[in-house]
């Protein structure tokens with residue numbers, strides 16, 4: 001089993017040379033995020049990720065979480081690791097210092113999240129959800145709710161969950177049936193929720209559930225959903241724990257992956273109704289839950305990047321040590337000893353496709369975090385609004401593209417191992433199994449594609465996409481002025497990609513109002529096209545940053561030259577897919593719509 005260690009140099013490259021962490025640390029309130037300090041923070045985090053969380057990943061998968069007499073037990077070592085995580089202050093990094101957070105930028109949190117999720121995705125899911133619940137409460141809670149719950153959730157003393165799904169309400173959240181009856185200053189919640197991640201566990205004394213439910217007179221669909229804070233143990237005004245609330249984990253799901261993460265069926269109100277507190281106003285539940293969902297969508301996209309990085313480290317290590325077959329150039333003569341498989345062109349192709357995809361995902365997901373920081377803290381109203389448009393646009397792309405590609409890369413990782421990839425001991429198979437949930441939860445990727453097309457492109461009249469296309473065109477101009485064959489190839493491929501994205505966007509704008517179903521038939525192709533081109537733009541920005549670094553001189557030449565190689569590989573192997581996706585979207589939609597049930 002290969003160890004994990006965070007790719008600190010690659011992370012620092014994106015933070016400092018591609019995305020201007022210094023500029024983020026100049027935003028009001030982020031002054032502490034000096035690049036030198038951030039470097040130390042990341043090194044410290046890597047010690048926890050590498051030495052504590054990563055070694056628990058495989059044993060956690062084998063043992064799984066289990067439920068005994070109504071109590072959920074996580075695998076050995078997880079509770080203690082969580083203790084180290086919270087004692088180190090890692091749970092509170094991006095949050096409001098008024099409630100005990102450290103107030104560091106989301107860009108820094110992004111690099112940390114990448115580590116936690118690479119090291120141990122099952123572990124990382126709990127803080128991921130707590131983080132979303134904190135954001136939700138911070139944005140929509142009353143002052144009293146914030147004062148009572150936020151400090152403990154930010155410290156990690158209590159964790160948070162997201163309760164949307166019911167048997168009849170998956171993608172169609174509007175079908176939620178859980179009921180909420182008003183009773184004095186609170187409500188009584190009754191119903192069943194399924195697939196609730198860390199719905200119960202043995203890490204903390206309390207669990208704070210964010211639950212969607214319906215009032216008796218509520219309108220149908222999403223307009224009639226309200227959001228309730230439902231604690232496992234009721235909380236006294238001084239913050240101490242009171243009675244056990246009327247909710248319980250009924251069972252745990254048996255899953256394909258993320259086995260250490262308890263996925264609970266939850267029963268609310270078996271004995272008269274769980275006490276819940278309204279957050280954000282009656283029938284405003286979806287609006288409030290979207291704060292948590294948007295946060296979680298970016299975080300789940302990051303899980304796609306993280307699992308890919310973990311799979312890559314493992315595959316690279318194996319490829320360097322597994323000896324098999326003679327070198328292709330020597331074999332024609334029939335001489336030469338067998339070599340490490342990394343010498344074979346097809347293995348190099350696999351490894352490089354992993355590496356290039358990872359760098360594109362890292363660029364894209366860190367860009368989203370950068371935009372989040374500017375949307376919150378940029379002193380200029382116009383810049384804040386522009387950053388908000390960018391983050392809105394990028395959210396479904398990060399979630400959808402990074403998770404699909406995460407699976408693909410984890411699968412390539414298995415392939416690099418040959419038969420040993422299919423055998424559990426190496427760990428390559430676990431990454432592939434763990435990755436498989438990512439395009440499903442937090443809104444399937446089909447739902448992300450619908451969101452991208454309907455809400456982020458058409459409703460916005462493609463304004464944010466046009467802003468982004470204009471920025472990409474600016475990078476293209478700079479690229480064209482660079483000397484050398486490599487940059488010429490990158491510029492040409494990026495230009496073709498941008499053209500394809502522009503045409504696809506125009507086609508959507510023209511088609512959606514006339515024939516919504518036809519536009520949505522191509523939505524997943526469009527999302528992938530966005531990911532490939534915007535990811536390619538970030539890789540190209542990396543190449544420009546590397547060229548700048550090389551011309552300035554310094555000790556990093558090998559590292560920086562490798563960025564140019566990756567950019568060329570991405571340009572030749574990923575970006576050409578853009579034109580095919582455009583064709584599939586524009587020309588393939590009619591044949592998709594013509595299908596009926598008899599054809600299957």
Ligand SMILES: Cc1cc2nc3c(=O)[nH]c(=O)nc-3n(C[C@H](O)[C@H](O)[C@H](O)COP(=O)(O)OP(=O)(O)OC[C@H]3O[C@@H](n4cnc5c(N)ncnc54)[C@H](O)[C@@H]3O)c2cc1C
Pocket residue numbers: 162163164165169170171172194195196197198255263437440441442443444445446447450
């Ligand atoms: C391990 C795990 C953990 C989870 N954690 C949580 C959690 O913590 N909290 C929580 O609330 N939920 C959680 N979920 C639930 C998860 O978010 C849902 O499974 C997911 O949203 C899909 O819903 P569904 O399973 O009902 O699939 P369905 O909605 O039945 O979808 C089936 C298929 O139909 C497609 N489809 C459905 N509607 C449309 C449409 N309008 N357009 C195009 N395609 C469509 C989907 O994309 C999918 O391919 C978890 C699930 C799992 C498996």
